[in-house]
Amino acid sequence: GDSVTQMEGPVTLSEEAFLTINCTYTATGYPSLFWYVQYPGEGLQLLLKATKADDKGSNKGFEATYRKETTSFHLEKGSVQVSDSAVYFCALSVGGNTGKLIFGQGTTLQVKP
């Protein structure tokens, strides 16, 4: 079945460091891919998305490119801030626009000043 695998955390970085959080997926068909972020004590927020191969989603300095050949959607940011400390979830949509999402296990990012 469809699944999402993320790198295990926690990931601890110093401010202004480069961030990569790996995400790979297994899916039948052509899913849309998403990154969601959960800040401490808050709900889940959509960070970025990509709907087809080679699409690049971007938001708030974060980027991720839909790589069909490697079935990956790695999240990157060139210079992290303390305020980026959160849990990041990679997800894929199931069966077109059904609204059903399959999530990875989440990666906790801690950014230290």
Add this chain to the structure above:
Amino acid sequence: SAVISQKPSRDICQRGTSLTIQCQVDSQVTMMFWYRQQPGQSLTLIATANQGSEATYESGFVIDKFPISRPNLTFSTLTVSNMSPEDSSIYLCSVNTLRGEAFFGQGTRLTVV
């Protein structure tokens, strides 16, 4: 986008009792979704709430344990029945926009003692 309000935001309940969680959306949506996030875990889809028909449950979730109502296009409830400590989780309501983006409520943090 969609604004989703969930109530209650948190609760502590005795085992054997039931809790009903409400989800209100600021616009009409076809499908609403209920997810569970167990402590330190990712999100798992419980069911899809369809207006005018019975909810569709994912593998491992049953209607007797998680009855769902969907009386109109802006509202849904999830009941966690006959609770045990294993039901302690965050329960989240979600809707999908026409752009294929999922938006989430703030969640209900349930602790069963």
